[in-house]
Amino acid sequence: MHHTLPPAVAWTQRIAVASLLGLIVLGLAWELFLAPTGGGMLALKVLPLTLALAGLLKRRLYTYRWVSLLVWLYFAEGVVRATTEHGLSAQLALLEVVLALALFAACALHVRSRLRGAKEATA
Template sequence: MNDAPALPAAVVWTRAIAVASLLALIVLGMMWELWLAPTGNRTLVLKVLPLAVPLAGLLKNRMYTYRWVSLLVWVYFTEGVVRATSDSGSSAVLASIEVVLCVALFAACATHVRWRLRSAKEAAQ
């Protein structure tokens, strides 16, 4: 039996948003470098590998993973901002989408941690 208390719906939603935005970043990065706006060097697709590492932790709902993903995402945010302002055409659009996904991932992770800690504190009282 699992004695852990059920998580509030808001916490479950933040988890879903975090997982969805992480998956979207992985797919966007792969499609961007392979098909949508390749730079000629397809090895840039390897940039999405670090994003695949935390996927298992998010799916297993590990608090530590949410914390460090909220830091890792800023590397991709920075890349998106730089490419959105320096590239043109479809690459700039894809970079803007990357920025939006990074903000969504960060917000979901930060909110998840905050609400989950609050929920645990309330359950302990």
């Protein structure tokens, strides 16, 4: 039996996955090619994001919850680097901030929609 997702759950999942993938690609490109720091070792910062991808794709509520907390580390890094670095690095940091905010909003709205749907289903 095929179950159709409520629209809010479907679009928040798409935004969450897209922004998560954006952060992964940005982190790798930034630290390996575009403006590397630390000999490329900072590219490892995307590892926790890669671990979250499967959970977001499978719509695991627990994953959406912990990603909504984890993403603030990337937001903070983006804010610090946007205000302390110049040129391309500062622009990449601003992109990181935007992607982190999109990921947080999508995860928060996804959890809210799912919990509201569960509450309505039991009522």
